[in-house]
Amino acid sequence: MKQEFDAIAAQLQVYFDGLYHSDTLQLRRVLHPQARYVCATDEALVNIGMEEYFPIVDRRASPASRGEKRRDEIVSIEFAGPKTAFARVRCAVGERHFTDFLTFIKTNAEWQIISKVFHYDLRDAQAAQAN
Template sequence: MNNQDFQTVTAVLQDYFEGLHQANTKRLSQICVEELVLSSPNLRRSRKEWFELIMARPIPQVEGHPFNYKILSLDVIGDQAMAKLSCPLLGSEYIDFIGLLKENGEWKIINKMYVDLIETN
């Protein structure tokens, strides 16, 4: 594993956390490919649909929610990476599985699967 790639992917995930917390779709668009699909059981959303939902919901940072996002695991193998993240957001406890690829020298999020632990229990 290339330590530089591991650090770069970690920085992309930090941008992801901050984009979620600030409801900053411009920041998220810089790290997520346009073809991104969000998936959970029986639900698929495009990046555009996801961004519309982000812009319509309360902003966690403005609402005073703590910044408690965490990388639970991260594997970087060649030009591919898979991360498992804890994303407490607006009263939910999301676990996000984020897939990233390094293309044209840049790491980008290409897919997202997620589950809300509160809804699951």
């Protein structure tokens, strides 16, 4: 199981790198083409697919280009079976600090995220830069 844990941890690094650099080529390596992106933090539920999500990432300035400090962390990885896992991670983009619940599936010998359900809190961007 250590090998599978390490494989998911490696995919999470690709995920964090893709978010930090706003690089959808990297994100496409880890997010399954049929993955869902879901957030209920605001009044309106956000529930979109990758064809809607990737253009959002492509349009935004990356945290790297703004000189933001990296704030990504794997909180936990759990396995439901040999082809299903769950990761809880934290990361930040600007003043938004995210807690992501990422469901992984293993297809064609590769782990990919099939759902990203998240919550975010707003924090002062200047304070975040200082920490």
